Amino acid sequence: MNELYRLATGPLLWASFAVFVGGSLFRLLELFLLARRRERFLFTYLSLRYSLRSIGHWIVPFATVNWRRHPVLTIVTFAFHLSLLITPLFLLAHVVLWDEAWNVSWPALPDAWAIVLSLIVIAGCVFFFVRRRVTPEVAYVTSASDYVILGLTAAPFVTGVIAYYQWFDVRLFTLLHVVSGEALLVAVPFTRIRHMLFAPLTRAYMGSEFGAVRHARDW
Amino acid sequence: MPETKPKDAPPAVDEGIERGIAGLTEERIRKAIRRVLSGETGARLKAYVDTCIHCGLCSEACHFFLSRDRDPAYAPVGKVKQTLWEMLRRDGRVGPEFIKQARIVASTHCNLCKRCAMYCPFGIDVAYLMLVVRRICHLLGVTPLYIQDTANSHAATLNQMWVKDDEWIDTLMWQEEEARGEIPDLRIPLEKEGADILYSVIGPEPKFQAQLIYQAAVILHVAGVDWTMPATPGWDNSDMAMFTGDNEIMGRLKRAHFETAARLRVNRIVMGECGHAFRSVYDVGNRWLGWSMPPIPIVHAIDFYHELLEEGRIRVARLFEEPVTLHDPCNVVRGGGLHEKARAVVRRTCAHFIEMEPNREHNYCCCAGGGVINCGPPYKKHRVESNRVKAEQIAAAKLKGAKIVITPCHNCHSGIEDIIHHYDLGVETRFLGDILYQVMEKP
Ligand code: SF4
Ligand code: SF4
Secondary structure, eight states: OHHHHHHHHHHHHHHHHHHHHHHHHHHHHHHHHHHHHTTTHHHHHOHHHHHHHHHHHHHHHTTSSSHHHHHHHHHHHHHHHHHHHHHHHHHHHHHHHHHHSEEEEEEOHHHHHHHHHHHHHHHHHHHHHHHHHHHHHHHHHOOOOHHHHHHHHHHHHHHHHHHHTTSSSSHHHOOOOOOOOHHHHHHHHHHGGHHHHHHHHHHHHHHIIIIISSSOOOO | OOOSSTTTTTOOOOOOHHHHHHTTTTHHHHHHHHHIIIOOOHHHHHHHHHHHOOOOGGGEEEEEHHTTTOOOGGSSHHHHHIIIHHHHHTTOOOOHHHHHHHHHHHHHSOOOOOOOGGTTOOOOHHHHHHHHHHHHHHHHHOOOOHHHHHHHHHHHHTTOOOOOHHHHHHHHHHHHHHHHHHHHOOOBBBOOOTTTTEBBBBBBBHHOOOHHHHHHHHHHHHOOEEEEBBBBOOBOOOOOOHHHHHHHHHHHHHHHHHHHHHHTTSSSSEOOOOHHHIIIIIIHHHHHHOSOSSSSSSEHHHHHHHHHTTTTOOOOOOOSSEEEOOOHHHHHHHOOOOOHHHHHHHHHHHOOEESSSSSSSOOOOOTTTTTTTTOOOOOHHHHHHTTHHHHHHHHHHHHTTOOOOOOOOHHHHHHHHHHHHHTTOOOOOOOHHHHHHHHHHOO
């Protein structure tokens, strides 16, 4: 077990960071090159002002007609995504690890907060899972991969909470937590979790088209 | 598994499609799909397919989905699933029956209205994806018969309605003569080089609605506009090829149109009340020719009427009395931002204006656009049934008193007329030009 743990927190960790960062950059570069090769005109229409106008509306809860139409979903989506990004970055245990490895540090979240945020992520995954099952238009377009990415996202948080409270075998769950976290990082460039990379770009393009060419709102 | 076909899809009795698929082999299909998916498309397609999180949030944007009791097969993303996702997943290995269904979905279950792009959190453009499917089907020769006929007309005559060159000139002279009965010194100036404005119309105007040319001539004459119309092909600004997926013909049409304007050395092209034609000259056709924006400024009739009224070149003698409501055509509103100007024109010409809800960019499509009405009678029932929400929207405006639906777009005009009849709504449609012509001061 100790061997495995050392492997997971040593070479595997760095490998997963490398894949995450490298893979994400690769995906973005690939898209950029594809656009340059085949649809160079896209850059003609990109407008910073209208990109930001569009992104600005869509990253604020209830700032668009469609967010207002789905209040529960909107609250869950925003709470879920924010917690998902904040928790791993500001968890005390993670901040300490960064400090030990690189001698960099930043303020950390109190543990109680981190637990609440983790529970929000888990609850969000459950919500999305149920929504995929019960909402016909979502069920219709749901494929196995959608459940896989939900599972991948929930895993580090579920195992993290279990390890924190030292339920079951703490060493096992810490190990599972590390490994599932790494799996999630690695999955970003290779699954549709990459919407986190592309969403600002598609939004920016549509925002630019609507703003600069169509003179219309897109929210 | 959810079923993969839309409920109550119309029985396809479309000769164009049936004959098209009769000659298909799997090999040919695969080649066409490959050609489009790895040769003609690029970053947009990739980003849209990769980013879509299958959340279904685009569904409620679509009048098909809303009108067909939330059938998931009519959700924007549901249409992508039935077409592009399958083509991608099976790497182009799909059969003729699949192509038939894909053509029906892409060409008659979507108006390319882009409302869903305003509802998807990522701004995924399902209309673009449906155009990609249409392009593939076009390359395979699988196109609904009626719209293919108009595309053939475009190819042979450069206009949509098989109008012959002399018939065109004849029609203009006929309308000039008619209008001179009302205003004796009126002219429809043909081939006037160096005029300020080229006035262009869609093929159906000379074919079926010549009185619209008469009305426009009166408006332009009274406003003292220095204008002209071409006596050569290139006068038609419409474009069904854009909707069948025949980009090459689209390019020829737009080139002829712009070159005609350039030959006459006009400063601007003013076009009649048509939405799809506006999309073609302002957004799609010009891009195909390599112009990010139209090479010669394009002014839609709404914009032009607004200008004439604002500048006092047209004065209103008495306001239009019957209460009106306004339908926002997708192609000039989500496509051109003319919604406020349209309202300004309505307010200046009509005494009672009642808003439809939702309106402006959020208005529902008429369900005729995107070439759907041009696919003809086999799909008419499906089309009007797929826009129950529009009927409800109009009925609500009627309850508030509206008697007239102003529809400043040809496609919308016909589509809304069909809806009014089918749902027995008891209101009438008018073009903005009809109203303006009626209320303006004339000599
Ligand atoms: S473009 Fe319009 S008609 Fe087509 S799927 Fe989107 S909302 Fe529906
Ligand atoms: S709203 Fe956008 S991301 Fe969601 S299913 Fe529709 S197209 Fe895909």
